[in-house]
Amino acid sequence: MAARSRSWGDLVRVAALGVALGVALGFVACTGTPSDSPDGAPATASATPTSTLTYAPGLTADLYLPRAGRRVALVVMVPGGGWMTADPTGFAGLAAALAAGGAAAAPVHIRAAEDGVTYPAPVDDVLCAVSAIVHEVQARRLVPDPVVVLGHSSGAHLAALAVLAVDDFAPTCRHPVVRPDALIGLSGPYDISRVPDLASALLGTTPDEDPAGWSSANPVERAGLRPEVPVLLLHGERDDQVPVGFTIQLDGALESAGHPTTVELVPEATHDTIYTGDVSAELVLAWLDSVI
Structure with a gap:
């Protein structure tokens, strides 16, 4: 497992700053559609998916595959949107960068409050x-291993539940x-107890x-489930929408439960750049190498 990027003392100091910012500004929902950044992927990565599949009526996923390799880490990507929307188009740069680095990546459309669910x-x-x-x-004769769920903002909340509390759900x-x-x-x-209105x-x-x-829908209260599952938490130091204290809080709960957890506080990254390829791809790929 990769070493932590900051000492606990550093994290606590940054968390205190994040909490103070949260008190001053409140949690600002990222309700807009993430935009594709021209810097979101290396020049060698194609932002064109290998294929698009429909996994449920009206719901699709774009699959980006690496050019070589039989065993591939698979990263399923869940978008944010303040639980109101969930448009994954902004993940294209990061997905392409991950594929260029040898992983498979798949941004997915899911339903949200605007869809009446x-x-x-x-x-x-x-x-x-x-x-x-x-x-x-698997139909393409590849071995997806490990299978990872990545989420941004409210999508990170949903991803945490899908991974940690997977056995509580019975989807058709x-x-x-x-x-x-x-x-x-x-x-x-x-x-979510800290942002009840949203x-x-x-x-x-x-x-x-x-x-x-x-x-049951609160990841910090489900952190004790599946303690064998490794977790990577990234947060931009310049995030003024979701205070970094949320990540520090979950990290503490996961660590207490025994999860192998890695935290990276990314200098200069904001809430709207943390999911781009140039900011996160190398961190994600290095972590994937550590858990494979």
Whole structure:
């Protein structure tokens, strides 16, 4: 497992800054569509997916495959959008960069509040997407290993639930559900009790109306599940939308539960650049090498 990029003392100091910023600004939902950055992938990476598959009615995934290799790390990518929207087009640069580095990557469309669904439907969509993509990769005579779920912002929250609490869900998918092997979270709001006004879009209730439901949908309260699962958490030091304290909080819960966890606080990265290829691809690829 890769060494931590910061000492715990450094993390605590940055977390304190993030919490202070959160108090001053509040958690600002990333409700816009992530834009494709021209710097989001190396010049050698093609931003054109190998194929696009429909894994459920109206829901698709773009699959980016490396040019060589039989055993490939597979990274299924879940977009953010404040639980209101979930458009993965901004992941194209990172997906292409990962494929250029030898991994398979698949940004996925999932349903969100604007589609009239609430929890657990978005997590069910993530798990059905994972199962369909694994089936597609295997049909191409490749071995997806490990199977990783990566999420950004509210998508990181959903990814954490899909990986840690996978056994709590029973989605109706076209292919058997696959238990993911690892989790990557990019700047996620992992404690929904701290953002109840925003997370109500996901739950369709308030914490007082359904405390058990909110607890089950809260990754910091599910961190004790599947302690064998490795986790990579990335957060931009200049993120002014989701305070870095969310990542520090989840890291502490995961570490206490025994998860092999790596934290990277990325200098100069913001909430809207942390998911681009030039910012995160090398960090993700190096971590994947450490867990394969």
